[in-house]
Amino acid sequence: MASLELMKITGYTDEEFQNKFSENPYAFMINPDNIKIQKGIEYNEQQAPATSSASQKYKSTPSDKLNFEIVIDCTGIVDPKRIDMAKEITALETIIYTYNGKIHRPNFVKIQWGQNITFNGVLNSIDISYTLFKPDGSPLRAKISLSFSQYISPKTVTMTDGPESPDLTHIVNVTGGMSLPQLCLKTWDDDSLYIQVAKFNNLNKFRNLDGINKLIFPPLSNTN
Template sequence: MGASLELMKITGYTDENYQDAVPGQPYVVMINPENLKWQRSIEYNEQQAPNTSAPSQKYKSTPVDKLNFDLTIDCTGIVDPDRTSMEDEINDLEGIVYTYNGKIHRPNFVKVQWGKSLIFKGVLKSMDVSFTLFKPDGSPLRAKVSLAFSEYIAPETVEELDASESPDISHLVTVTEGHTLPQLCQKIWKDDSYYIHVARFNNLNKFRNLKGGEKLIFPPIIQSA
């Protein structure tokens, strides 16, 4: 007897680290999507040096990943005799990916999982519903739902992933109580002498104590210093 079909699951979370799932079951698709578009890109600034024939590509940033796919919801009873209410299907899906969650003052964070190899964590960017089949009274029986998600990474995770020793990109740093500007400069650039540069950029008195939880921008030391 063959293995059962693995269906895509869409789960909502109330925290940006994807630990606290929203109450209830994840939304299990009725029919797996035929196509998935997982988009990744890199942005560059084109800079042409004097007396050169072509511009060079200077790294600017890496935008977040994007995931797009279409789902078919079929409430004719042919796919699943227990799922014949289009209103319930749309409400269940919207409750996970779209509806404003008053507890966190925003829509949910979303995890899309299909088997073990496809796991995408992000937030909904758009949801388009097209109804394609109707009952004689006009009630919809079938719909195509186009979903677009953008990857979401918690700010503290972004800091960990950034190459903190790079001198030509900006860094957003959350201060830990007791840290000083020279200590933070040493941690980021392996050089504590740039603390005056950071203090000036953030309009700080360079000698004052930093507050825990305060966020400071450590600007590029090559371009700005």
């Protein structure tokens, strides 16, 4: 008989999910009954002249959302070794919620359940409801609602999108000796957009880009 695989959450201190916050992930005591994954697409509605209805122009694909509820049971029935509710909540929050001063933000997190579910993301919200108490008022059981957004590093986004797409934001590496018009020509095949890119990045120069490693090239619709 196969052993029970518990869902676990691991914290990471880098956006590429290479450096673990701790070697010990947080393993849930009881797996969730269901998991909700939300995907969506955003559009700008544009109405062409002499038409009665608006057309939808692709705007962006927001990050996926992952939502589920878990139960922490410290009655000793589920796991006789895990009966300290405060310890359980602190261990979970330290990985997914608490501000990490070394990276100046909460950790990035990887949610894993067996071989089929892996989700790299960041916490959106945590909602804790205590549902069972000792006579002295200390909680024995908690229902926790968790919401995460998928996180993909800017480097990965750029590689996935492809630098030729005009409707997506790009993070462009500045190559030594290249001017802003040349970068616009390389990225969009149009060197006339350098003024808009300079304004978007608050640049007061466009030929000598020494000291600048990366620039944000917004969607062409945002540069007009």
